[in-house]
Amino acid sequence: MTAEAWPLWEVFVRASRGLSHVHVGSLHAPDEELAVRNARDLYTRRGEGVSIWVVRSDLITASDPDAKDAFFTAPEGKNFRHATYYTAAEGVKHL
Amino acid sequence: MTTTTEAPTDTDGRARFDQLIASDSRVEPRDWMPDDYRRTLIRQMSQHAHSEIIGMQPEANWITRAPSLKRKAILMAKVQDEAGHGLYLYSATETLGITRDELTEQLLSGRAKYSSIFNYPTLSWADIGAIGWLVDGAAICNQVPLCRCSYAPYGRAMVRICKEESFHQRQGFEILLTLMRGTPEQQRMAQDAVNRWYWPSLMMFGPPDGDSPNSARSMAWKIKRFSNDDLRQRFVAMLVPQAEALGVTLPDPELRWNEERQAYDLGPIDWSELQEVIAGRGVCNAQRLQRRREAHEDGRWVREAAAAYAEKQRSARETAEAVA
Numbered sequence: 001m002t003a004e005a006w007p008l009w010e011v012f013v014r015a016s017r018g019l020s021h022v023h024v025g026s027l028h029a030p031d032e033e034l035a036v037r038n039a040r041d042l043y044t045r046r047g048e049g050v051s052i053w054v055v056r057s058d059l060i061t062a063s064d065p066d067a068k069d070a071f072f073t074a075p076e077g078k079n080f081r082h083a084t085y086y087t088a089a090e091g092v093k094h095l
Numbered sequence: 096m097t098t099t100t101e102a103p104t105d106t107d108g109r110a111r112f113d114q115l116i117a118s119d120s121r122v123e124p125r126d127w128m129p130d131d132y133r134r135t136l137i138r139q140m141s142q143h144a145h146s147e148i149i150g151m152q153p154e155a156n157w158i159t160r161a162p163s164l165k166r167k168a169i170l171m172a173k174v175q176d177e178a179g180h181g182l183y184l185y186s187a188t189e190t191l192g193i194t195r196d197e198l199t200e201q202l203l204s205g206r207a208k209y210s211s212i213f214n215y216p217t218l219s220w221a222d223i224g225a226i227g228w229l230v231d232g233a234a235i236c237n238q239v240p241l242c243r244c245s246y247a248p249y250g251r252a253m254v255r256i257c258k259e260e261s262f263h264q265r266q267g268f269e270i271l272l273t274l275m276r277g278t279p280e281q282q283r284m285a286q287d288a289v290n291r292w293y294w295p296s297l298m299m300f301g302p303p304d305g306d307s308p309n310s311a312r313s314m315a316w317k318i319k320r321f322s323n324d325d326l327r328q329r330f331v332a333m334l335v336p337q338a339e340a341l342g343v344t345l346p347d348p349e350l351r352w353n354e355e356r357q358a359y360d361l362g363p364i365d366w367s368e369l370q371e372v373i374a375g376r377g378v379c380n381a382q383r384l385q386r387r388r389e390a391h392e393d394g395r396w397v398r399e400a401a402a403a404y405a406e407k408q409r410s411a412r413e414t415a416e417a418v419a
Contacts, residue, residue: 004194005195005400006401006402008186008189018168024255025183025186025187025251025252025255026186028184028186028195028403030398030401030404030405031244031401031404031405031408031409033408034401034405041179042179042182042183045172045175045176045179050366058119062125065123065125065126
């Protein structure tokens, strides 16, 4: 690893206790410890978070963006999976 | 990042790209995109990143001489923000397939351009106010529409940047207002800074629409949402009442409201001056690049030490794992 080519890290920040970590961006750093420190300086200068995750970008496996149709169509036509599908109970409270 | 299946053919990709643009949706890094779209974005986004990095210099020039501890702390926070903006934009640019090293090399070698506004000197403390009010104000006008740029990582970076820029603009306005409420000498200082920064800030929007060959294409791609002249008009309309609130005069004797057009008429802009600065003959071009090269060289030992430490930790961990 040369000093010029530090690996890329993806940064996730938890805005406050009780919320999920959310992806905020990426940065370069030589190791995980400095990645966390750099993320603190870069992404939480105004109290944006209480916790930071970093993960090396090359360790993420992603679904194919172009396979959207084939990969994500399964729920289509299955709107009975949503509460709004059931209308017979209209007007009944606490349902 | 690894992908689990193969990329589609160009024809499928182009149809999908055209459809994303037409429906005002966003293009993500691994979507197919035309080579020209990619090249245009790499150029625009990297120039933008370089501008943020070089933009640290004219302001850093006043950190040690800011009039109070509070002003020093504010200015340091602002310069730190500029570094942050540069880094958000560099990583967004890298999603297009160019490395950070290439981007850095383009800046240091002088091949890359950055905003000419940062090649003007900051002569007095009032310049820090004028930069915040005028330069950051112009930047906000340019950047707010970029939050809706068709290239998603650029848009996301811009959302973050715009939030922080509004602090920059307000602190600049406040510096000028403080000076304008001060002694006659302080008032002259504020007016002098406004006189020097007004025209260059108007030029930040780029050449008039008629002379901006790439604008139409960028607008068709929804990278750019408004033309240079439209944004410039919007900026001036914003400035006029703010200048009144400050009590400064905008240095354009021909500036007046045109009832018929419902817009301000501006005096002629001296584009030859901008051309000189772009061509590298501005007051500070050489100095800015020299300073950036020095900073890069001066930081080399830190980068090397950090890399060596990371390597040492990694091999120590491996040894420990092998023993266990």
